[in-house]
Each structure stands twice: as structure tokens, then as C-alpha cells.
Amino acid sequence: MAVSSSLLKLDQIQGKGRGLIAAQNLKAGQIVLTESPIILYSTFPLFSDSSSSYCDHCFRSISSFSCPSCSRHRFCSQKCLSLALKSSHSSWVCQALSHLRDSGSELLRQSDELQVQACFVVAVYNLSLISPSSVQILLSLMGTPDEAIVKASSFLHSLISSLCPPQDHQLSAELTAQLMAKDRLNSFCLMEPYYPDGPQRSIKAYAIYPTATFFNHDCLPNACRFDYVEDGVPGDEHNTDIVFRMIEDVAEGGEVCISYFRINRDYSTRKRILMEDYGFVCGCERCKIEANWVVDDGDQSSSDFPHEWFLKKYVCEKKNCSGTLAPLPPKDDDEPSDVLECNFCGNLKVEAA
Numbered sequence: 001m002a003v004s005s006s007l008l009k010l011d012q013i014q015g016k017g018r019g020l021i022a023a024q025n026l027k028a029g030q031i032v033l034t035e036s037p038i039i040l041y042s043t044f045p046l047f048s049d050s051s052s053s054y055c056d057h058c059f060r061s062i063s064s065f066s067c068p069s070c071s072r073h074r075f076c077s078q079k080c081l082s083l084a085l086k087s088s089h090s091s092w093v094c095q096a097l098s099h100l101r102d103s104g105s106e107l108l109r110q111s112d113e114l115q116v117q118a119c120f121v122v123a124v125y126n127l128s129l130i131s132p133s134s135v136q137i138l139l140s141l142m143g144t145p146d147e148a149i150v151k152a153s154s155f156l157h158s159l160i161s162s163l164c165p166p167q168d169h170q171l172s173a174e175l176t177a178q179l180m181a182k183d184r185l186n187s188f189c190l191m192e193p194y195y196p197d198g199p200q201r202s203i204k205a206y207a208i209y210p211t212a213t214f215f216n217h218d219c220l221p222n223a224c225r226f227d228y229v230e231d232g233v234p235g236d237e238h239n240t241d242i243v244f245r246m247i248e249d250v251a252e253g254g255e256v257c258i259s260y261f262r263i264n265r266d267y268s269t270r271k272r273i274l275m276e277d278y279g280f281v282c283g284c285e286r287c288k289i290e291a292n293w294v295v296d297d298g299d300q301s302s303s304d305f306p307h308e309w310f311l312k313k314y315v316c317e318k319k320n321c322s323g324t325l326a327p328l329p330p331k332d333d334d335e336p337s338d339v340l341e342c343n344f345c346g347n348l349k350v351e352a353a
């Protein structure tokens with residue numbers, strides 16, 4: 001599997017499967033990977049009475065150009081509309097989603113989660129028509145279907161294939177289950193914009209990135225992800241790219257890890273999410289220490305919190321945020337930047353000297 005960055009190498013990591021290691025010494029703030037998604041799909045409810053307020057191709061907030069066939073899916077620009085009609089909103093996708101939304105659709109009575117999974121299945125069947133090699137990449141990722149996925153995939157496969165039979169795709173119910181399992185383990189969320197006084201941000205789209213998917217988790221990560229979906233000009237095809245930036249220096253050969261969620265979560269929450277969503281027990285330095293903590297132990301000394309400085313330095317304190325801060329890229333003279341950027345709200349914080 002090729003890695004789309006000369007700064008990272010794919011390697012086997014004991015107890016974790018494949019992972020990404022530094023191909024050379026990496027500096028705090030350095031951008032180590034920028035990548036476009038191979039599959040990207042909306043979480044907007046299929047049966048909502050309104051249309052999404054995000055472009056159905058690039059997920060920016062402005063949506064003013066409608067699909068000429070269904071007029072329900074909207075785009076931020078003529079360019080996104082034209083691109084979508086050849087890819088993410090092809091005539092097959094348009095037809096499949098319209099059929100699914102028909103009031104008689106059995107999907108209407110199903111859970112929100114299954115409706116979002118239906119959007120993934122439509123997107124991946126479409127991908128198999130326009131880029132079969134991308135489906136092979138998805139199939140090579142980690143992820144095995146459990147009973148719930150097998151059941152959901154069998155329902156969705158028969159529903160979508162019978163409503164709108166794709167001419168050429170070879171995706172059986174079994175392959176659909178495989179692909180749904182890969183999606184669950186490997187997708188990244190694209191979030192709604194941050195507002196300090198707004199409601200909790202929700203997820204507007206899921207995306208899978210072919211190299212980024214190999215980042216393993218650490219509760220004290222040395223890298224973190226950024227995205228700039230709302231930035232740039234409408235029609236720019238790269239606004240859904242994901243960018244990974246080092247939080248701290250890592251020597252050549254060291255593993256580069258991200259956190260799969262916000263880093264200020266407590267031990268039991270982290271343990272539960274990692275087991276339920278990713279199927280592993282974390283053996284990182286922070287977990288080893290926190291596993292021994294006694295709840296409400298008033299006697300804990302500062303040696304029980306050796307990573308407290310990390311949370312103070314790298315957790316954003318803006319209202320309603322708790323994103324992760326990473327330094328801006330080093331300056332021209334290779335000096336580390338003392339400005340940290342939050343990957344959730346975008347706030348810039350100058351580090352105290």
C-alpha cells in the first residue's frame with residue numbers, strides 16, 4: 001500500500017496492526033500529510049422535509065445550485081454541481097436516493113443510523129461504477145462485519161439493488177457487509193461549523209482517506225488532524241482534504257499517532273469508546289497510569305498526573321470547544337512557532353514563554 005507522504009512510512013506496529021512511522025525526524029507544527037477522500041457522503045437525514053444547508057459535493061455552508069433532476073440536492077457553485085453530476089451525485093446516485101425517499105420505502109421506518117448507512121451503500125456502489133480500484137483500497141482496510149452489520153447490509157443490499165439495479169457493480173451482500181465494516185472503523189467525521197454559543201456541533205459528512213486511515217490511536221497523541229471545509233473559494237476541489245500536523249517532535253522511526261476523539265476524555269470513557277467502536281484496549285502511557293487511579297482518591301499526588309501539562313498545553317479552552325491545539329508550521333528558519341491552532345474551533349493561542 002503506497003503512502004501519499006514522503007514524511008511517513010507504513011509499518012507493522014506490535015499489537016496494533018499497521019501504523020504510520022516517521023520517515024525522518026519530524027518537528028512540532030510540521031504538516032506530515034494532506035490527503036483527499038476516496039469516499040465522502042452526507043449524514044443529512046434522507047427523509048427530512050427540507051434540504052441540507054451544505055453543498056452536497058464539497059460540504060461548504062452555502063447551497064444555491066440544485067440538481068436539475070431531483071432539485072433536492074444542492075451545491076455551493078456551478079462547478080461543484082458539474083463535478084457532482086459526474087461523481088458524487090451521478091444519475092445513478094440521484095435515482096437511488098430518490099427511490100429510497102419514496103414514501104413507500106421500507107427505510108422510512110428504520111433507525112437514523114441505518115439511513116446514514118444507506119447513504120454510504122449508495123456512495124460505495126457508485127464508487128464501484130466510477131472507480132473500482134478505490135473499492136479495492138477500501139476492501140484492503142481493517143474492519144470485519146459483526147452480526148448487526150451483516151443484518152443491515154443484507155437489508156440495504158436487497159433494497160438498493162431492487163430499487164435501482166446498478167448495471168455493472170459486482171457488490172454482493174457479503175461485500176456490502178465488508179465495506180460497511182471498513183467504513184465504521186476507518187471513516188473520519190467532517191463537523192458542522194463551530195459557534196461558541198451554538199448547539200453541539202454535529203457531523204455533516206463521513207469520509208475515508210487512504211493513508212490517514214493507518215494512523216493508530218494514542219491518548220497522548222503526537223499529531224492531530226485539521227480540515228478547512230469552509231475555507232477557500234466555492235468549487236475548489238480540495239476543501240475536503242484532511243491535513244495532519246505534528247503536535248510534538250518525533251524522531252525518525254517513531255510512530256505518529258492521533259487521538260480518535262477529544263483528548264480530555266476521562267479514562268473510563270476512553271476505554272469504553274475504544275472497545276465499543278474500535279475493538280481494542282489501549283496500552284498507551286496515559287492509560288497505564290490512569291488504569292490504576294482510584295475514583296475520588298483525595299490522596300493522589302502530582303506524580304499521578306504526569307501528563308497534566310500535556311492537557312493544559314494542548315486542550316483548547318474556548319467555550320464549547322475542547323479541541324486539540326497544535327503549533328503552526330515551523331518558521332522559515334526552522335524555529336518552532338509559539339502560536340497554536342485549535343483543530344476544532346480554529347482559535348489561535350500564543351504559547352506563554
Ligand SMILES: C[S@@+](CC[C@H](N)C(=O)[O-])C[C@H]1O[C@@H](n2cnc3c(N)ncnc32)[C@H](O)[C@@H]1O
Pocket residue numbers: 015016017018019141142185186213214215216217218278279280281282283
Ligand atoms: C483506523 S485503523 C488504524 C490502522 C490499523 N492499525 C491497520 O492495520 O489498518 C483502527 C484499528 O487499528 C488498531 N489500533 C489503533 N490504535 C491502536 C492502539 N493504540 N492499540 C491497539 N490497536 C490499535 C485497532 O484494531 C483499531 O480498530
